[in-house]
Amino acid sequence: MIQILSEGDGKGMLLSMEHLTKVYPGGKTAVDDFNLEVEKGEFICFIGTSGSGKTTTMRMINRMLEQSSGTIKINGEDIAQMNPVKLRRKIGYVIQNVGLMPHMTIRDNITLVPKLLKWPVEKRNERAKEMIKLVELPEEFLDRYPSELSGGQQQRIGVIRALAADQDIILMDEPFGALDPITRESLQDLVKDLQEKSGKTFIFVTHDMDEALSLATRVVIMSYGKQVQVDTPDNILRHPANKFVADLIGQDRLIQARPSITTVGQVATKAISAREDQTLKQALGEMHTKRVDTLLVTNNEGKLTGFVGIERLNHYYGSGKRIGDIMDSNVFYVRKDSVIRDTVDRILKRGFRNVPVIDDDGKLIGIVTRATLVDIVYDALWGEADKSNSNDSGQTKETEDNPDKEAGKTESQAEVTQTTEDGDQK
Amino acid sequence: MINFFNQFGSQLIFKTWQHIYISGISLGLGVIVAIPLGVVLTRYKRISGFVIGLASVLQTIPAMALLAMMIPIFGIGAKPAIVALFIYSLLPILRNTYLGMENVDPTLRDAAKGMGMSNFQSIMRVELPLAAPVIMAGVRLSATYVIAWTALASYIGAGGLGDFIFNGLNLYRSDLILGGSIPVIILALVVDFLLGRLELLLTPKTTEEG
Numbered sequence: 001m002i003q004i005l006s007e008g009d010g011k012g013m014l015l016s017m018e019h020l021t022k023v024y025p026g027g028k029t030a031v032d033d034f035n036l037e038v039e040k041g042e043f044i045c046f047i048g049t050s051g052s053g054k055t056t057t058m059r060m061i062n063r064m065l066e067q068s069s070g071t072i073k074i075n076g077e078d079i080a081q082m083n084p085v086k087l088r089r090k091i092g093y094v095i096q097n098v099g100l101m102p103h104m105t106i107r108d109n110i111t112l113v114p115k116l117l118k119w120p121v122e123k124r125n126e127r128a129k130e131m132i133k134l135v136e137l138p139e140e141f142l143d144r145y146p147s148e149l150s151g152g153q154q155q156r157i158g159v160i161r162a163l164a165a166d167q168d169i170i171l172m173d174e175p176f177g178a179l180d181p182i183t184r185e186s187l188q189d190l191v192k193d194l195q196e197k198s199g200k201t202f203i204f205v206t207h208d209m210d211e212a213l214s215l216a217t218r219v220v221i222m223s224y225g226k227q228v229q230v231d232t233p234d235n236i237l238r239h240p241a242n243k244f245v246a247d248l249i250g251q252d253r254l255i256q257a258r259p260s261i262t263t264v265g266q267v268a269t270k271a272i273s274a275r276e277d278q279t280l281k282q283a284l285g286e287m288h289t290k291r292v293d294t295l296l297v298t299n300n301e302g303k304l305t306g307f308v309g310i311e312r313l314n315h316y317y318g319s320g321k322r323i324g325d326i327m328d329s330n331v332f333y334v335r336k337d338s339v340i341r342d343t344v345d346r347i348l349k350r351g352f353r354n355v356p357v358i359d360d361d362g363k364l365i366g367i368v369t370r371a372t373l374v375d376i377v378y379d380a381l382w383g384e385a386d387k388s389n390s391n392d393s394g395q396t397k398e399t400e401d402n403p404d405k406e407a408g409k410t411e412s413q414a415e416v417t418q419t420t421e422d423g424d425q426k
Numbered sequence: 427m428i429n430f431f432n433q434f435g436s437q438l439i440f441k442t443w444q445h446i447y448i449s450g451i452s453l454g455l456g457v458i459v460a461i462p463l464g465v466v467l468t469r470y471k472r473i474s475g476f477v478i479g480l481a482s483v484l485q486t487i488p489a490m491a492l493l494a495m496m497i498p499i500f501g502i503g504a505k506p507a508i509v510a511l512f513i514y515s516l517l518p519i520l521r522n523t524y525l526g527m528e529n530v531d532p533t534l535r536d537a538a539k540g541m542g543m544s545n546f547q548s549i550m551r552v553e554l555p556l557a558a559p560v561i562m563a564g565v566r567l568s569a570t571y572v573i574a575w576t577a578l579a580s581y582i583g584a585g586g587l588g589d590f591i592f593n594g595l596n597l598y599r600s601d602l603i604l605g606g607s608i609p610v611i612i613l614a615l616v617v618d619f620l621l622g623r624l625e626l627l628l629t630p631k632t633t634e635e636g
Contacts, residue, residue, distance in 0.1 A: 064540055089542030099537030103555050103630030113541050145632050161541075171540075 013073075014040040014201055015061070015169060020070035022056050022225075030056040032225040034070070040168070043195050043202045045212035047248070048222035054205045057222070058171050061203065062091045074169070089113055092162030092170035092200075096177045098154045100146035106132070106157055107142040113165040131160040135190060152183035159191060163198070170195075172204045176211070188215060209249055213237070213257075221245055237261050255379050264343050265336025267376065268357040268366030271296050276305060276324030280313055283323050287313070296356050296364055297327045304356055304364040307331050333358050336365055344373055430601050434590070442609055444504075445586035449576040452508050453569050456515030461561060464523025465549055474524060481517040489514070489575050493582050507579035514575060515568040522564025526557030555630045562625035566618055573614045577606070587613075 020034040031053040038044055046054035059065040061072060063084040072079045079087055100109045108115070110131050111124040119127070128142055135156040146154055155175060162170050172191075176184040192215055195202050206212050212219050213233040221229045221236070221244075229241035237257040240246040246254065273296040274283045283295055293310040306327035316326045333356045334343050347355050347368065354369040431438070467474035487495075492513065496506030530553045538548040554561075580588025590606025593599070 062540060064536070085542055085544050087542075088540055093537070093540035095533060095537060095540070097531075097533040099531075099533045099540075101534060101537075101552060102632045116542055116547070144634050147632050148634060 013037045014042075014075060015203075016073045016076075017057075017061075018071050018073075020057065020060060020072065021068050022053070022060065022065065023068045029225050031060075031067075034225075034227060036220060036227075036230065038201060038203070040201055041199045043192075043215055043217045044204065045216035045219045046203065046205045046222060047207060047209065047212045047219060048228075049207065049248075051224070052222040053225040054220075054222050055173055056225075058173060058203055058205050061169070062088045062093060062171060064088075089116055089165065090167055090169075092165075092167035094155075094158050094162045094170065094172040094175045096174040098146075098151075098158040100154055100157055100161070102146050104145075105142065106144055106146065106149070109146065109157060110142075110161050110164050112161060113167075117165055119165075127164055131164050132157075134163075134194065135160055152179055152187065155179060155187060156190070159187070159194070163194070163200070168200060170200055170202045172202065174205055174207065177206075177208075184211075191215065209253065213249075213253075221248065234261050258379060259341040259344065259376055260339055262340045262376065263337050264334050264340060264357050264368055265359070265365065267340065267372050268336065268368055269372060271356060271364055271367040273298050273364055274308070274323050275300060276322065276327070278323050280317055280319075280321065280323060280326070283308065284313060284317070295323075296331075296367070297323055298364050299324075301361075302363040304331065304333060304358050304362060305329055307356075331356065334368065335360070340373075340376055343368070344377075347373065430605055434602075434605060438590075438605065438609065441585065441587050441589055441606075442613070444584075445573070445576050445588075445610070445613065448504055448507055448579060448584055448586055449511065449569075449572045452511035452576070453515050453565075453572050455508070455512045456519055456568055456572070457565060459512075460516045460519035460564075461523050464520045464561075465527060465554070467520075467524050468527040468553075469545070478517075478521055478524060481520050484513050485517045489578055490581070493578060497582055502583035504579075504584045506582055507576070507584035511572050511575055511579065515572050518567040518571070519561070519564040522567075523557065523561045526560030526564075527553050529560065530556045555628075558628040558630065559625060562621065562628060566621045566625070569617050569621055570614050573610060573617060577610050 015036075015038040017034055017036045020031055021029070022031040023029050034053075034057055036044070046058060048054045056065060060067045061079075063079060066080075074087075074090075100106075101112070104112070107125070107128045110128045111119070114124045114127060129139055132139060132142060137153060137156060141149065141153070146157070149157065158175065159172075162172075175191075176187050179187065188211060191202070195215075202215075204212075204215060213236075216233055218230060219233055219236055220227060221241075223244055229236060229245050231239075236245065237249065237254060238261045240249060240254070272286065272290045272292050274286055276297055276299050287293065287295060287310060295308050296304060297306045297308055299305050305324070306329035308323055308327040312326055312328070332350065332352065334346070336357050336359050343355075347370070352370075354367045356364055357366045357368055359365050463477070467477055484492075489510075492510045493507065496510045500506035500509060527549075534552055534556070535548060538552045543551065576584075576586050577588035577591055580586050580592050587606045587610050590602045591610075594602030594604075594606060
């Protein structure tokens with residue numbers, strides 16, 4: 001299952017890989033028809049089990065390996081036509097075992113590529129100072145040798161060595177694999193920060209899913225040389241392409257990620273509602289049969305216009321008015337594509353027992369109840385999937401309660417794409 | 427002793443010079459040929475086994491036989507001796523160069539290449555400096571061998587301190603034997619010491635203190 005995210009001829013793309021295949025002598029296919037377009041400033045993570053071809057793919061980008069077929073273009077230029085040595089000087093390279101030259105000072109290590117590019121000495125020294133500040137190490141370190149630094153410090157130098165000559169693309173091959181978790185985390189933060197500040201393009205190979213999900217703007221999941229899924233971390237968490245991806249992510253992570261990726265629309269349960277033009281008698285009948293004390297009110301197009309509670313209904317009963325006349329139009333609602341994480345606080349703080357959910361057209365598509373939120377929080381905390389995918393309607397038969405009197409205009413800032421949730425009303 | 431110096435003093439200095447000259451040139455040629463060859467072999471691993479094997483075979487030829495074999499080709503004198511000793515000096519240097527280069531951490535070779543070093547730059551700036559101690563060990567070993575065997579080269583008329591030893595053997599004069607062999611030993615020790623200092627000099631610093 002190959003997913004080509006963006007079509008096109010690769011123009012304007014910083015890096016484009018087309019139908020890349022690598023067959024090793026002996027017939028083992030390490031990479032099979034790999035396609036990827038990378039824009040400037042992206043942080044791409046290749047992730048997969050060992051032998052999935054992720055490192056092989058990465059090493060073809062700086063021609064440490066030659067592909068068997070397919071093309072790689074950087075800024076539209078086929079790298080097969082370029083001098084490999086010159087190409088590599090334009091591409092930063094960070095490897096798992098750091099690979100600092102033990103017989104060179106930290107300064108010489110940092111400025112290794114600038115020296116190859118024949119920068120003048122002063123400029124090189126200046127760059128070394130600039131760079132070491134970037135990774136929060138003291139300037140005195142410049143005169144030391146790699147063996148005098150800790151593993152984490154060495155890899156910090158390894159990272160800035162790859163940036164020192166203003167390379168546009170930085171390749172990282174499991175750079176933090178050999179570090180302890182605490183050091184690894186601080187380096188991840190550092191790299192993410194450097195990447196965001198510099199706007200450079202990173203290609204990062206890892207087998208650590210947490211690392212991939214927290215660093216990447218897009219994740220390329222590979223298995224046996226094939227791309228399984230290429231997407232943003234959010235989308236991968238939300239829609240794992242298949243069981244392999246889901247397993248790779250892990251059940252725990254999928255559940256824990258739920259509040260931050262699940263949209264309100266996905267968990268909304270069916271709302272009990274009435275139309276504006278219905279009579280109060282009809283409304284009371286509806287309340288009675290559904291055992292609720294509040295009805296949401298929609299117009300004929302299904303748009304949410306207000307709500308009406310039992311007291312008000314009682315007050316006006318027999319006056320011959322329609323629901324639309326007596327309803328309270330001051331209703332708090334959330335949009336279906338806001339994510340749960342952003343919504344929970346708002347719902348809980350205002351003390352609502354439930355909140356109507358509307359789609360982009362303002363149509364009522366359901367409600368989120370406190371019981372739904374409890375399910376999600378429970379799952380996130382206890383990790384148990386509990387079989388309930390918590391988006392089936394009907395598991396919460398709650399009394400419709402009055403969504404208080406407070407003015408409730410909510411605008412959802414979450415711009416994530418939503419799954420289908422038809423807005424049909426009864 | 428003083429008697430010996432009075433009688434052979436000037437001769438001793440001359441023969442010592444000859445000895446240094448013959449072994450120095452042989453070793454120098456050995457270094458010039460074996461180190462680059464060893465480096466090249468690391469880039470053509472398929473033939474490395476064959477070449478190092480060949481050098482090992484040459485090493486097994488008895489020194490005396492090899493010297494004698496040079497006579498039909500080069501006649502007698504210093505020239506055949508230098509060629510024979512050169513052949514002897516090859517193997518330790520060649521093997522150590524190859525091993526030293528091979529033992530450089532592959533990560534570093536990968537890093538050097540990935541950074542954009544050409545093959546030549548990788549060799550000169552990374553691999554040779556890091557392999558220097560091992561290569562120098564080979565050179566020191568060769569130097570000791572060559573200085574010792576240069577004494578044998580006197581047999582084919584090359585001169586050197588071996589002249590004293592062979593004369594001493596022929597004339598049953600132990601003072602001549604000792605007068606030849608002791609300087610050879612001293613020479614070997616001094617050269618080894620000097621090369622040891624050179625090795626330290628060539629071994630790259632990896633800590634601030636050195």
